[in-house]
Amino acid sequence: MTTTDKDRVLIFDTTLRDGEQSPGATMTHDEKLEIAEMLDDMGVDIIEAGFPIASEGDFRAVSEIAKRSKQSVICGLARAQLPDIDRCWEAVKHAERPRIHTFIGTSPLHRAIPNLTMDEMADRIHETVTHARNLTDNVQWSPMDATRTEWDYLKRVVEIAISAGATTINIPDTVGYTAPRESADLIRRLIAEVPGADEVVFATHCHNDLGMATANALAAVEGGARQIECTINGLGERAGNTALEEVVMALRTRGDIMPYDTGVDTRKIMQISRRVATVSGFPVQFNKAIVGKNAFAHESGIHQDGMLKNAETFEIMRPEDVGLAATNLVMGKHSGRAALRAKLKDLGVEVGDNQLKDLFVRFKDLADRKKEVYDEDILALVTATTTDG
Numbered sequence: 137m138t139t140t141d142k143d144r145v146l147i148f149d150t151t152l153r154d155g156e157q158s159p160g161a162t163m164t165h166d167e168k169l170e171i172a173e174m175l176d177d178m179g180v181d182i183i184e185a186g187f188p189i190a191s192e193g194d195f196r197a198v199s200e201i202a203k204r205s206k207q208s209v210i211c212g213l214a215r216a217q218l219p220d221i222d223r224c225w226e227a228v229k230h231a232e233r234p235r236i237h238t239f240i241g242t243s244p245l246h247r248a249i250p251n252l253t254m255d256e257m258a259d260r261i262h263e264t265v266t267h268a269r270n271l272t273d274n275v276q277w278s279p280m281d282a283t284r285t286e287w288d289y290l291k292r293v294v295e296i297a298i299s300a301g302a303t304t305i306n307i308p309d310t311v312g313y314t315a316p317r318e319s320a321d322l323i324r325r326l327i328a329e330v331p332g333a334d335e336v337v338f339a340t341h342c343h344n345d346l347g348m349a350t351a352n353a354l355a356a357v358e359g360g361a362r363q364i365e366c367t368i369n370g371l372g373e374r375a376g377n378t379a380l381e382e383v384v385m386a387l388r389t390r391g392d393i394m395p396y397d398t399g400v401d402t403r404k405i406m407q408i409s410r411r412v413a414t415v416s417g418f419p420v421q422f423n424k425a426i427v428g429k430n431a432f433a434h435e436s437g438i439h440q441d442g443m444l445k446n447a448e449t450f451e452i453m454r455p456e457d458v459g460l461a462a463t464n465l466v467m468g469k470h471s472g473r474a475a476l477r478a479k480l481k482d483l484g485v486e487v488g489d490n491q492l493k494d495l496f497v498r499f500k501d502l503a504d505r506k507k508e509v510y511d512e513d514i515l516a517l518v519t520a521t522t523t524d525g
């Protein structure tokens with residue numbers, strides 16, 4: 137299959153909105169501008185830059201990101217209230233390609249909060265989406281907690297939003313409740329049964345409460361969604377959102393069974409992951425898929441030996457494709473002689489067979505006492521074997 141046979145999936149990044157809603161992840165104005173520039177530069181299709189009515193700071197950040205945007209659509213979030221939508225528009229209107237994203241909670245639990253009847257909520261959706269559409273022709277609408285909304289009501293309100301002019305319908309799994317098969321079926325059914333569904337883009341927005349956000353997002357794409365909402369490092373409320381790097385690399389690596397392309401330059405993933413970790417103050421767990429410190433690291437002798445012979449033995453992605461210089465063969469007590477020889481070569485040290493034998497014994501002894509043996513430790517061992525021997 138060639139690239140042109142593949143369907144395009146839009147990547148909507150909400151690190152600066154849903155990601156920043158993580159308790160403690162607040163970023164400064166300048167940090168937000170920097171992250172937005174990196175997202176734009178790496179080919180993210182839509183950047184949700186903030187929630188303009190939430191604070192003066194958010195309004196200023198969204199406005200400035202909109203002014204500086206180059207290729208990405210710049211989106212702001214607004215509740216289903218006219219002043220929210222107006223404020224959002226005031227901020228995003230500076231972008232070359234602005235979008236208003238308006239939402240309301242449609243599940244029984246969420247409907248109880250504004251105390252609206254089903255009919256009153258339906259009217260509110262019609263009024264607010266129409267209002268947004270009068271401001272811009274790029275309007276996204278979300279029924280918050282869609283996956284716990286009654287099917288008949290969900291179908292009804294999605295149809296209303298489309299008839300009022302929404303161009304993207306996002307189906308949020310707000311509390312990470314759905315499972316992959318259900319996620320695919322829900323989108324598939326909406327597209328099949330809602331009048332006008334084929335005129336709009338369906339989006340998936342998954343939270344990770346049960347650790348299924350990436351699987352659910354990819355399943356939604358199988359069901360017909362063509363926009364994935366996600367964040368860098370999976371940052372987001374509670375257990376976070378779908379991680380951008382995971383869905384993008386899954387689509388890239390498994391194009392054989394998921395024939396969809398994104399416009400993301402994956403070589404920029406590592407750099408933005410590290411920057412988001414720093415500015416949000418949320419370190420990335422070591423074994424996090426794609427961007428964790430250990431995602432391309434190997435310690436066991438069998439794995440290191442395999443990697444030295446053919447990297448495909450234990451890696452399904454190339455480190456350079458996510459912006460890493462190389463695989464990391466970590467020297468520790470599980471490492472074998474082949475890895476030690478390769479490490480010495482990397483360090484520019486030439487040793488004969490006898491010295492290697494001696495070094496390996498000393499290395500294993502040290503590795504038993506230390507979690508990781510660093511380059512400096514190995515160089516010190518080389519000096520010791522030369523002096524002692």
Ligand code: KIV
Nearest residue numbers: 239278280281308310
């Ligand atoms: O999780 C959610 O439902 C949201 C909406 C505002 C789209 O973030």
Ligand code: ZN
Nearest residue numbers: 154308310341
């Ligand atoms: Zn969310």
